[in-house]
Amino acid sequence: MSSMVVVTDETFEAEVIRSPLPVVVDFYADWCGPCRTVEPVLEALSSDLAGRVKFTKLNVDESDLVTRSFGIHSIPTYLFVAQGRERGREIGPVGPVEFRSILQRYFDFA
Secondary structure, three states, X not given: OOOOEEEOOOOHHHHHHOOOOOEEEEEEOOOOHHHHHHHXXXXXXXXXXXXXXXXXXXXXXXXXXXXXXXXXXXXXXXXXXXXXXXXXXXXXXXXXXXXXXXXXXXXXXX
């Protein structure tokens, strides 16, 4: 069972921008090999950090409005949002240790 929240153009505002938790948005596509490679890493982090960070995924082929508004041109791209504002972004596959380090940098975890 996935603990990641699927977001769309219609739900992005409520699930990401208005979230009380910091949010990771995984911009992906079903046909993207590197996206599928990183999915287990994100699933594990989502479970480990439940209640501290919300992990979401947005299919770029199905949510063109959000994809264009954030200028997403490569996937996977990870957007880090806290208190409604973009704190940073990373492009390309990332391993579990590096992803935790990135989360600490953008979300100020102790």
